[in-house]
Amino acid sequence: xxxxxxxxxxxxxxxxxxxxxxxxxxxxxxxxxxxxxxxxxxxxxxxxxxxxxxxxxxxxxxxxxxxxxxxxxxxxxxxxxxxxxxxxxxx
Numbered sequence: 001x002x003x004x005x006x007x008x009x010x011x012x013x014x015x016x017x018x019x020x021x022x023x024x025x026x027x028x029x030x031x032x033x034x035x036x037x038x039x040x041x042x043x044x045x046x047x048x049x050x051x052x053x054x055x056x057x058x059x060x061x062x063x064x065x066x067x068x069x070x071x072x073x074x075x076x077x078x079x080x081x082x083x084x085x086x087x088x089x090x091x
Contacts, residue, residue, distance in 0.1 A: 072078040
């Protein structure tokens, strides 16, 4: 009877030990996955912050006279009076 109890006790401890090891391995995998996602999201946040800064700079530039003139020339083909635009046709 003592041998039977000792075997059951040893098996129980072994099963619990195996369960703990597998649980720790799965938790470590999950932690690694979350760390990788955190790095990716941090990088995306940084990229979006930089893009936001670029847009803010463009927003400030929109009000400038130079930007308005450049836009009028390039997109609307508007020029000052007596201003000549020469186009080289590659003769």
